[in-house]
Amino acid sequence: MTDKTIGRVNRATSPDLELTLGVPVRVLDHGFVRVVDYMGTDDSIVQAARVSYGEGTKTPSDDRSLIRYLMRHHHTTPFEMCEIKLHLKMPIFVARQWVRHRTASINEYSGRYSVMPAEFYVPEIDDIQSQSATNKQGRGAPIDPEAQHIAQGSIHTMAKAAFGTYEFLAGDGKNKMGVSRELARVILPLSAYTEFYWKIDLHNLLHFLRLRMDSHAQMEIRVYAEVVASFVREWCPVAYEAFDHYRLNGETFSQGEMDVLRALVQAREIEEGLKVLDVGLSAREQQEFLAKF
């Protein structure tokens, strides 16, 4: 760094994300997500891609087309040039799903070192539903309202009792056991809250969002993923739009499915359709679409 750059922001910044830096967004009953820091913007994706594709033209619409091309063709490394660091607080059962995403760096609150605060997740009444009959991993129809209230009460009572026992075990005052925190915590429920810092690049974050914003993901992780997605929309709007169009709302087809589609649709009909229906495909996207048939 030269003297001239000291004390001056001399890197790509996202004005929208700057405004939300450090501000926690509330999720579930005691959780939050906040952006601690980030590196890169849409411009950094373009900059990295142009190292491999050469200078070319440089208008904003070219930048957008380039990002969309990269997303469409799974040229993923330019998206890795952007990184974000989040501070998250969530129930342990959500964190267990979260940490399955291995392509991130993580530092978690230590229940060995620090006292676990008596905070636990109690679902809203409307979120207490029956086991799904079709999806073995999911929730199904609502249960009887009286049963919902009883279930909510049980969840609250059991967690509160567990924290009471934890305090009895770990406390070292009168009538407390003075057991080490690392051992006393073993009786805490999965609904207890934990906190961690999480740093991930944009490519792997979008992969995470595709999986965890999906309707098959558990509601309690989906609501976190949706907040994270709102940050990404502010941070890298063009990349997020491309992700939205090609991953979230796009589909891929197997060979068998393509055979059926080819049998049903003639390329000529698609050409006609493209003339009639303006769905915002660029000329290049129209060519690529036709080539599939």
Ligand SMILES: Cc1cc2nc3c(=O)[nH]c(=O)nc-3n(C[C@H](O)[C@H](O)[C@H](O)COP(=O)(O)OP(=O)(O)OC[C@H]3O[C@@H](n4cnc5c(N)ncnc54)[C@H](O)[C@@H]3O)c2cc1C
């Ligand atoms: C709806 C849903 C239900 C799920 N249910 C279950 C379940 O019942 N049981 C269960 O155990 N898990 C379950 N999972 C977790 C799932 O199997 C994945 O572990 C999780 O989604 C992380 O995905 P990932 O490995 O692609 O992500 P990341 O770990 O972030 O990895 C991203 C990509 O990097 C590559 N990669 C990372 N590490 C390696 C490696 N060591 N070797 C090779 N390639 C690597 C892979 O291409 C991978 O896709 C579920 C996930 C979802 C979304």
